Amino acid sequence: MAKENTTRFALLGLLTFGPASGYELKTLCDRTISHFWNENYGHIYPVLKELAKEELVTADNETKVGRPPKTVYSITDKGMDELRAWLAKPIVHTPPRVELLLKIVFSGNVPRSKVLALLEDEIKNAQETITKFEGLEDHLKNHIDDKNHGHKNAKLWLASVDYGKRFNRMHLGWCEDQLRSLRKSENRK
Amino acid sequence: MAKENTTRFALLGLLTFGPASGYELKTLCDRTISHFWNENYGHIYPVLKELAKEELVTADNETKVGRPPKTVYSITDKGMDELRAWLAKPIVHTPPRVELLLKIVFSGNVPRSKVLALLEDEIKNAQETITKFEGLEDHLKNHIDDKNHGHKNAKLWLASVDYGKRFNRMHLGWCEDQLRSLRKSENRK
DNA sequence: GTATCCATGTAACCAGTTACATGATTGC
DNA sequence: GCAATCATGTAACTGGTTACATGGATAC
Secondary structure, X not given: OOOOOHHHHHHHHHHOOOOEOHHHHHHHHHHHOOOOOOOOHHHXXXXXXXXXXXXXXXXXXXXXXXXXXXXXXXXXXXXXXXXXXHHHOOXXXXXXXXXXXXXXXXXXXXXXXXXXXXXXXHHHHHHHHHHHHHHHHHHHHHOOOOOXXXXXXXXXXXXXXXXXXXXXXXXXXXXXXXXXXXXHHHHHO | OOOOOHHHHHHHHHHOOOOEOHHHHHHHHHHHOOOOOOOXXXXXHHHHHHHHXXXXXXXXXXXXXXXXXXXXXXXXXXXXXXXXXXXXXXXXOOOOOOHHHHHHHOHHXXXXXHHHHHHHHHHHHHHHHHHHHHHHHXXXXXOOOOXXXXXXXXXXXXXXXXXXXXXXXXXXXXXXXXXXXXXXXXXXX
């Protein structure tokens, strides 16, 4: 069984917030779920066409004065059914691929200083990501009642940011412990 | 810039433990790093040929009586250089794709019961994985001095299992909290 | 004789990324 | 006149998965 095209469901999901063009879906994706999901034009446009062909979405051409024309997609009942079926299905876990662990497991082949540098880089990254996520969190909490930003799903969105924070804290903690243990064995030599 | 072929380095890394055939590399991979890395034959064999062509590994045909013939690959100096260069390079983080969060963020479209079931399934999975990892850990700790199992890298290997445990505990904790918060809001209704 | 392991490979396929190309409109 | 934003798309490519095909050797 081939791997499922998750992009289809990401787009269907975004369309539940309202009709949008390919371009708008991309910016929506970037602004709302980019901390855990990413799409690019080269995939969005073909998949939208595919979805339209299968009647999971409808495509309407819109021309407004003073604006480039665009194709606006809306999710259909059939599309909603597909989306709901996917949402209810348990997640099929594919074997993970953690590049950091690959580098660590083979790190006996490089000088310790390189390994320390790698871990320090990871730590810096994780700290920056956590800070970014905390900013995101604050921003959302302050605008949670702001009707203009209209996210009924603010709670779920916050939960996704929380996941990101937890993940990065876990990652950070492991790297720090690893770094400590590495430095300790260095001193013993 | 195209995405890097990490399989190359996984294979080069495994070959630092000693020469091996494609088949042996697959079983080695399954037995030692499958908790965070996976490879399949359909990728291993072509990549090995590619590596041989680039002289990062050498290929030797071996025929033993009472055994099917096999091609044994060994890492070359050039291969070691490539591997070391990769090991020392910081990790380029590609945008993550967390399917669970996608489902949660769009979960407003399905009955709460389905979301609860999804979370419960994730929790069960995470618990099972943690148990599996603890078994792995115990096994390794008991054989750490056993020369026959010959893993000089037992410490690094343990660290990778520890990462897996931490990740799954984090995942588990988030799911449990999410479940609790979902049930609470259910009662309020 | 049959199931399992050892052993190698290819073909078809799919998901996803990057680079490239185009052009209208708006604000400075 | 130019940069930025809005808007759509394709072509080339790569990494990776799955299914299929083959066949020798071994242990029961």
